[in-house]
Amino acid sequence: MSTYFYFAYGSNLLNERLQNRCPTARPVANAFAPGYGVNFGKIGHDDHGGSGKGTIFKSDNANERVYGVVYEMHLEEASILDRIEGIHLTLPTTYIRDANFLVHTDAGDQFQTVTYIAEPDQTPPKPYQWYWALCLSGAIQNDLPKAHQEHLASFEHMPDPDPQRPGKLEAEMLLKKAGFDYLLGPEAA
Numbered sequence: 001m002s003t004y005f006y007f008a009y010g011s012n013l014l015n016e017r018l019q020n021r022c023p024t025a026r027p028v029a030n031a032f033a034p035g036y037g038v039n040f041g042k043i044g045h046d047d048h049g050g051s052g053k054g055t056i057f058k059s060d061n062a063n064e065r066v067y068g069v070v071y072e073m074h075l076e077e078a079s080i081l082d083r084i085e086g087i088h089l090t091l092p093t094t095y096i097r098d099a100n101f102l103v104h105t106d107a108g109d110q111f112q113t114v115t116y117i118a119e120p121d122q123t124p125p126k127p128y129q130w131y132w133a134l135c136l137s138g139a140i141q142n143d144l145p146k147a148h149q150e151h152l153a154s155f156e157h158m159p160d161p162d163p164q165r166p167g168k169l170e171a172e173m174l175l176k177k178a179g180f181d182y183l184l185g186p187e188a189a
Contacts, residue, residue, distance in 0.1 A: 001074055001075075001076075001155025003024075003034060003072050003073060003074055003075060003188050004072070004073065004075050004076040004078065004113075005028065005033065005070050005071070005072055005111050005112065005113040005114070006025070006070070006071045006072075006073055006081065006113055006114050006115065007033070007068050007069070007070055007071075007103050007111070007113035007114070007115040007117070008068050008069050008071060008138070009033075009038055009054065009056055009067070009068035009100055009117075009121075009135075010038075010053070010054025010055075010064050010135050010138075011053075011131055011134035011135050011138070011171075012071075012135050012138070013068060013069055013134075013135060013137075013138020013139055013141070013142060013144075014137050014138035014141060014174060014178060014180070015027060015138070015141060015142075015178070016132055016177050016178045017026045017090060017138070017171075017174050018071060020170070020174060021080060021081070021084060022073050022074075022077040022080055022081060022144065023077075024047070024073045024074040024077060025031070025071045025072070025073040025077070026071060026072055026073070027069050027070070027071055027142065028069075028070045028071060028072045028111075029069070029070045029105050029109065029111065030067065030068075030069055030070075030105065030106075030142055030143070030144060031067070031068060031070050031095060031103035031105050031111060031113075032065040032067045032071070032104055032105075032106075033056065033065065033066045033101065033102075033103050033104075034062070034063075034064075034065055034070070034104065035058060035059055035061075035062050035064060035065075035183075036056045036057065036058060036059055036064065036065065036066040037056065037057055037059040037061075037062075037064050037066060038054060038055070038056050038057075038066045038151070038152075039052075039054070039055065039057070039114065039124075040052035040053060040054055040055075040124060040126070040127040040131075040132070040155055040159070040171055041057070041121050041122075041124045041157070042054065042118035042120065042124070043121050043124055043125065044054040045086055045094065045124075045130075046165075046167055047162070047165070049123055049125070050099045051127055051128045051131065051158070052121075052124040052125050052126055053118075053131065054127075054131075054135055055095070055117060055118040055119075055120055055128065056115070056117055057117070057119075057120050060065070061169045061177060065148075066146055066148075067139070067144040067148040068115075068144070069138070069142050069144075070103060070113055078114065081114075082097060085097070085116045087116070090184075091150075094118065095116035095117060095118045095178065096116065096117055096118065096133060097114060097115075097116055098114065098115050098116070098117055099114050101113045101114065101115040101117075105109065106113075111189060125158075126156050126157050126158045127157050127158075128156065128157065128158060128159070128160040128168065128170060129157045129158065129159055129183075129184060130160060130167070130168045130171040130175070130184060131157075131167075131171065132152075132155060132183075133175055133180065133183035133184055134155035134174070134175065135152050135170050136149065136152045136153055136183060137175060137178060137180035137183055139152055140180070141180070143160060147165070149161070170180050172184060
C-alpha cells in the first residue's frame with residue numbers, strides 16, 4: 001500500500017484527532033518548517049466565519065520556525081484530509097494543499113510532506129476554546145518545544161456559542177480520550 005508524509009501543525013497534531021479522521025496515520029517525527037510562523041488567522045468555514053483556525057505563513061524572520069509532526073499515512077486517505085480541510089471550496093479563506101512542503105528534524109533529516117496553508121486574515125476572529133485546545137494538546141502530547149507550546153497557549157480564544165456544534169462535540173470527546181479535557185476549562189462543564 002502506498003503511503004505519504006503529512007505535516008500537521010494545528011488541530012491534527014493531536015494523534016487521536018488525526019487517527020479518528022485517517023486511521024492509518026502514524027507519527028514518524030517531530031519536525032519544523034524554517035522561515036514560517038503560525039497563528040489562528042484562517043477564518044473558519046464551518047461556522048460562517050465566526051472563528052479562527054490554524055494556519056502557517058511565510059515569516060519576515062528567517063529564524064522563525066513552525067513546529068509540528070510528520071505523519072505517515074495511506075495515500076487513499078489523502079482525499080479525506082482534502083475534504084476536511086475544505087480545498088474543494090471556492091471561498092477566499094480556504095486552505096491550499098502544498099504537496100511539496102519541506103520540513104526538517106533537529107537530527108538533520110528532511111521530509112517532503114503534504115500540508116495545508118491559508119492566507120492569514122489581518123483581523124481574524126479568535127479560535128473557539130475547543131479548537132485551540134486541540135492544537136495545544138497535540139503540541140504537548142508530541143513534546144514539541146516548550147517555546148512553541150507557550151506560543152500556542154498565548155493565543156486568546158473564546159467559547160463556542162453553539163453547544164451542539166459537531167466539531168465541538170467531537171473535539172471534547174477526543175480531548176477527554178487523550179486526557180486533555182482540562183484545557184476546555186469552564187466550557188466543558
